Amino acid sequence: DIQMTQSPSSLSASVGDRVSITCRASQGINSYLVWFQQKPGQAPKSLIFSASSLQNGVPSRFSGSRSGTEFTLTISSLQPEDFATYYCQQYNFYPLTFGQGTRLEIK
Amino acid sequence: QVQLVESGGGVVQPGGSLRLSCAASGFTFSSYGMHWVRQAAGKGLEWVTFIYYDESKEYYTDSVKGRFTISRDNSKNTLYLQMNSLRTEDTAVYYCARDSIPRGSGWYGDHWGQGTLVTVSS
Numbered sequence: 001d002i003q004m005t006q007s008p009s010s011l012s013a014s015v016g017d018r019v020s021i022t023c024r025a026s027q028g029i030n031s032y033l034v035w036f037q038q039k040p041g042q043a044p045k046s047l048i049f050s051a052s053s054l055q056n057g058v059p060s061r062f063s064g065s066r067s068g069t070e071f072t073l074t075i076s077s078l079q080p081e082d083f084a085t086y087y088c089q090q091y092n093f094y095p096l097t098f099g100q101g102t103r104l105e106i107k
Numbered sequence: 108q109v110q111l112v113e114s115g116g117g118v119v120q121p122g123g124s125l126r127l128s129c130a131a132s133g134f135t136f137s138s139y140g141m142h143w144v145r146q147a148a149g150k151g152l153e154w155v156t157f158i159y160y161d162e163s164k165e166y167y168t169d170s171v172k173g174r175f176t177i178s179r180d181n182s183k184n185t186l187y188l189q190m191n192s193l194r195t196e197d198t199a200v201y202y203c204a205r206d207s208i209p210r211g212s213g214w215y216g217d218h219w220g221q222g223t224l225v226t227v228s229s
Contacts, residue, residue, distance in 0.1 A: 034216045043202055043222060044152060049215035087152055091214040094166040096154040
């Protein structure tokens, strides 16, 4: 199975900060990666697919990039509604696998 | 718009069985593969299983193989998850989710239900 190693596991930041979350795949997954945002009591929301394509309706402050087997989600200027938990997930191979999650908290 | 509504969750004893349903609307259900994903309280997301639009293929995570069965009834626009030999570690919110590419396999994670809670406890 593909292991997705996500870091950091938690992150404290302030409104207006630029933050990045990284996900590393244990083997090549091409660009078959999704980034999700999840708030308590809600289903996950897809932000980025194919590593760098923005889902419809997602603000442009969110972006995704890939370098080999390392993937990065960047939020350019944190807004109050961005404080949530973020997950990466590969969909190149079954079983689909998620990263462990990154909890983004207000500093 | 796409709507997915799970039902069938509840409390069951270890070793018991439960069948979850996911009623789909707002799209041509028979054209899309479907997934189940679960999340234990305070834990991360875990993909469970997937079925092709035409039932030609199924995939499972190792921990549920031989115990869980995914199925669908395209005439009723409904997805199912039959869960047998349940364990305490199966306790979670179970979400159904729609694949993103019609008549194929492609996942962008853009359509989810609200989830149904399964509790396995004596």
